[in-house]
Amino acid sequence: MTHPDWIARSPEATQTYLKDIRLDEVECIVADIAGVARGKAMPASKFARQEKFYLPNSIFLQTITGEWADNPHGAFTEPDMVLTPDFSTATAAPWTADYTVQVIHDVFDQKGEPVPIAPRNVLKHIVGLYQAKGWKPVVAPEMEFFLVARNIDPNQPIIPPMGRTGRRAAAKQAYSMSAVDEYGKVIDDIYDFAEAQGFEIDGILQEGGAGQVEINLNHGDPIALADEIFFFKRLIREAALRHDCFATFMAKPIEGEPGSAMHMHHSVTDIATGRNIFSDEAGRETPEFLHFIAGMQKHLPAAVALLAPYVNSYRRYIPDFAAPINLEWGRDNRTTGLRVPISGPEARRIENRLAGMDCNPYLGIAASLACGYLGLLEAENPRAECLGDAYISEDELPLTLGDALDLMVDSAPMRGVLGEEFVAVYESVKRNEYKEFLQVISPWEREHLLLNV
Template sequence: MTNWTEHLPDAATTYIAGRRLDEVECIIADIAGVARGKAMPASKFATQANYYLPNSIFLQTITGEWADNPGGQFTEPDMVLVPDYSTTTAAPWTADVTVQVIHDAQDQAGNPIPIAPRNVLKRVLALYAAKGWAPVVAPEMEFFLTARNLDPNMPVLPPMGRSGRRAAGKQAYSMSAVDEYGKVIDDIYDFAEAQGLEIDGILQEGGAGQVEINLAHGDPVRLADEIFFFKRLIREAALRHDCFATFMAKPIEGEPGSAMHIHHSVVDIATGKNIFSAPDGSETEAFMHFIAGMQNHLPGAVALLAPYVNSYRRYVPDFAAPINLEWGRDNRTTGLRVPISGAEGRRVENRLAGMDCNPYLGIAASLACGYLGLIEATKPRAECTGDAYNIETDLPYTLNDALDLLEEDPALQEVLGEEFCKVYDSVKRNEYKEFQQVISPWEREHLLLNV
């Protein structure tokens, strides 16, 4: 093997410059977006030609159980992991000098594993490329900093701030609220800089201890990689300061949920122009088709945008979460918002995705809906110019219903890959079945002696 460190991004090269690289973490995202893989001495990584993991990691649920294999026999053949050196980044919270490298999954004949989330996103992008298009996305990440929660039976509490008081809600955009846990934010900045990850902005959201990080627009795979890295670095920064960072969609009762809003535009590869804008700056038919595709196919995609039973606790009125498929210009009550912008920056913001989704799958599903709209050339419903929160919708309100809607959308399944959709369904049905067997404190409190 040639010297692999010659292929590294600048930030990784700077991080290890003049120091002995101790360890390399070979990682890949599973269905939940959890980093799976193996760590090895850097000297071994430099000389080993191939790396392997069983394909069964994509059948693992969020609780660590194993879902049924819809493909038949459970033989767990090895996948070949191929390093994407362009993703190499520091792990600055470790004691030794360590870097992380995201790997792609191939079978032993060199074909992409269709159920690997990063490959699912690449599949969707390939469909765009075949039409001469390149999608551009800009994700927003919302999450909560919380007090350490060591007993799952106890409610999650906001963190203690530097003032000695717990963080308060309803302080959106407050600089003082962000300063309450400034040391965590400082470490997030430092870790991101060491990893070469660009932060477009950090702000206080409406929940107690809720933070939003905005990322600059760019290539969907690169942005999904960055969110994958960000989730880990944010958790590590929080642990340094005796608190947790959680990306649960709704971790605290009575507080808003955490979303991963996704801004989309599409560029014509030949001209470099945004296909949503005509030469005179007006909206194009393609722009309307993209919106229509999202309205028509997002019900089936919600299973990927809201992947857990807790995800659907976000979809309630009056908590700043969209519960509809309406679209509107500069209207935050609609699930599909068209932000104020110039012609070059014309885009659609999908406000349905939760921060608990796998970033590869959330972005892939959202782009898949827009792609189908461009192909089907349908028109959206009339623009919503008022309060859309009270408009009835076809969105599912439970994970089980969402999975049913995905099954009922063959066009969406074809774009994402039918084999992947079967595996995803198996994993999520298994998780839902596990949840159904849990008796909650609410049930014990209200039903034990009253029914």
């Protein structure tokens, strides 16, 4: 069965974008383990005639450097997976020279079963666990990133971009409107691209780093918002390139500057009533609210490998750089890894501040929700609320990628909710990346060890 009427089944913003124009190309994409878009581009006329297409399952064994990790499930035969379009994700690519639409595809094996190692399927599985209990998870992500000067030589340090004043963007200007105006043309294009794609931005602000920006998204369905972040990363990069700079989502791109986080606000509603299960009828905190926090405190160490997926991620986990490296929780306390923002009872939520912006949004949201889900099942209480400075708390989290992978693999509950097959593939990919990194000799080693040891 073909789908010649697929545009009519697309979101309203996409239909508006395509009104009175001739669509040239469709990009059929999926997110790999890193969150990189993989797939095929084809003429729009061919897409309308094609029900599905195929990609080898090896795209989920590719590392961030383009190498191939060992397949933990047997021979490297690269069987094809079946990709079918999710038309609800069809969205414009407004930066292209011709008229192009991107469509995220669902990934199945040849028997019609969801491929368990596909990141979007991992998130769908976690959401399904909630739904089986009569719950609907709600998330609201915050995206931090840096605009930086073009860097075409990896041996050179990354530096801030040149602003409209002719000066480099300055650090320590959090919430400054003037700082945002320095690269206002990039922000304008981000707004324009987002509008064309049908994405609603809740707010844009200057963060503490030089050229560091934060974009907040409205709360909603975890899968839809993971799709948006997946699209937003490309959108933001394209907007930056139009103005002779790069956008980077590295967790720690500039030495001496804060890192970039992907804070995630979580709440859970009862499907039958629509009520936020974190508040009772009188507006008070419920036991479920505390159970969710307890689950995050207990299980987040085993999820850090998904929230901080690269060696660079752990450069963000150092004291005094506005990154909470603890599992304390507190009300309106930004030094805690788990913060309860000020809100009314209907919007009571928990903010996980541990994830880096370099994480795959599907896997980062899935991992965070998995911890809360386990807490709801275990029905334990968290330790006492932190009322002071949690930055001085003892380290409770793995501070290297290798240690984080060990904790993930050793956690039976985490393997159980994420899926044994996925965890095995993820570990294989990340062990390969870690091994590659350890073969690179850094400038620090040459400077301090070459003649001194």
